[in-house]
Structure formats: structure tokens, C-alpha cells
Amino acid sequence: MTTAEHLLERPNEKSESHVSEHRILNSALESDIATVEELAALPGMRILDASQNQLESLMGLLPSPSAEVLDEPQRWIHYPWRNSLVKLLGPKGFRTLRLDRNRNKITLSEQERMTELRVGVVGLSVGHAVAHTIAIEGLCGELRLADFDVLDLSNLNRVPASVFDLDINKTTVAARRIAELDPYLTVVTHPEGLIASSMDTFMDGLDIVIDECDSLDAKLTLREAARSRGIPVLMETSDGGILDVERFDLEPTRPLLHGLLGDLDARSLADITPEQKAPMAARILDPTKLTPRMLASLPEIGVSLSTWPQLGSDVALGGASVAAVVRAFGLGTPPPSGRVRINLETHISAIVDF
Incomplete structure (x- = not known):
């Protein structure tokens, strides 16, 4: 996601975060009703109102929701990128109904506690799947997304977006998809990526930060910032399902990346070449444990392959794996620092009849 130059302060560089566009x-406020009427009158505006069906589904839940939830004023959501107005239940009723099928894998009280979590995701290719899975389970109250890159057609083998999203910043693509899932979830985007001037705004107050960026410089810089603030870092590497947890909240002097790079820090990388960084990246992943097809692909990168291969199913698994760890934090049962491999190919090859 982030190249080294995006981590250094540059003259006249500006950092700006954005709340979702919707x-x-x-519907109970006259000023808002007037705005809805103005929007509805615009050429081509699409009006979607299935709120009565939503209310009937809400009323049918067990146990029956309180009068406060049932009588909550409904909302109109304006999605400018869809040129649409959608009528939905208010935030309490919407969350109650949308997340009802989570029970009791996540209880009501646990689900409510999840809203206190603030989670940051850096790198919105694999990170898109991570952020969306966290949102779909209702595992946090705020998501912060950072990536300077735009969506390319080559990303659509693994990023669950569409051709309508091409050439749009990846944080915007993810934020829009999440807003269409849950417009009440706070999503803050950093489309300039994680740069020096945005570091404090992005990191301060986070409970968890998730690293899905490509640059080794960025990985170290992100961890230095997280360690200084006592924020745990999660990372999923799609080949072989490598899942890393670094509990800087419990271990303020813990070596970065489990100490696999020794005492190396981000500044140490400033004057070395990409070729010199390659073996360092290999030390993090442990080439002896990469999948056979990835190992065979490595010598071909830059020769017959444009870049390292990734599969959509591996990325989807990564989203599920990281979300499971975030859920564990929300439930009060977080794992310790360490690494686990969730390699579906290994599990599938071990299938036996019974």
C-alpha cells in the first residue's frame, strides 16, 4: 500500500481525513425532511423505501425490541455515488435487526461493547476484505482506513469491488461499500495514505491497527507508531494464511515483527535498495514455509510475472482470520503475541473419509 516516500514529510504535503460521503x-426533523424533498426532486434521483418491511421484521424479533427502538424515527440515507435516497430504520433498530443473526455467537451485551472499539486498517487491497468483514459482523464502532492508491483492474481478482470503482481511491471504494452495508458505522478515510503528517490523526485512540500494506518501510513505521502508543498490531499474509499478532499493549518493548529483523527500524531502510530489502521480507515470511506454488513463482517475479500472486479466496480467508482476532479482543479474550498459519491447502489435503 504505502511506499517509503509516503512515510516521509515532504514540503507542502497535506494530510486530510474524510468521513464517509453519504x-x-x-425523518422527524423538518429541516432534514426539506432536504430529502430537495434531493428527491433532482433529475435521476432513485428513491428506495422498504422501511415498512424492515419495521415488520424488527417487530418480529425475539425478544421483542423495546418501544424506544420500535418508535425510533426512520432515516433517509443519501448515497451520492448511487444518486439514490434509501429509507432505513433508525440506528438502534437498524443495528438490532441487521445483527440479530449474530446471536448468541455474539450476545447482545457483547455486541454493544464492540461499538467501543476503534480499528485502523492500513492497505486496502487485502485490507478491503478485512475492513468489510469487521463491518459485516459489527465488530467496532469506528474504522479508519489508509491507502494512497487507486483501484486498478488487476485488483479485481481479490478486492470485492466492481468496474464502477476503477480509478477511485481504495479507501473511498471500501468506505462506500461499508456505507451501503451499514450507513451508521463511522468510517474515516485517509486517501493520502499513512504519511508523517497524518500519523497522529490516524493512530491516536485506536484499539487495534491492522497492517495490510506492501512496503517493508511502512510495516516498520506503522509498528514503531503502534508500539509507542501501546496499540496491538495484526497482520495477515495471504500465502499460507500467515496470521501475526503483536501485543504492544502488553509488551511496550517488544521487538518489531517478532524480532525477525533484529533491531532494524524504518530509518535503517532509508538508504538501501529494493534488492537489499527483498531478503529481509523473506526473513519475515520464512521461505521454508511458503506454499509450493508461491515458492515456484518467486524467481519469476519481474521476469514472467508482474508481481507476487494472490488469490481472492486467500484474501477472503485473511479477512475472516483478522476479524476473528478483532472479535476476540471485543469479547475480552484476545490472543497473545505470536503467529499461526491457517493454510486451507494443508487442511484440504488432509481430508479423509469417515
């Missing part, structure tokens, strides 16, 4: 309008 707008929430309260």
Missing part, C-alpha cells in the same frame, strides 16, 4: 437525514 448523508443521514432524520
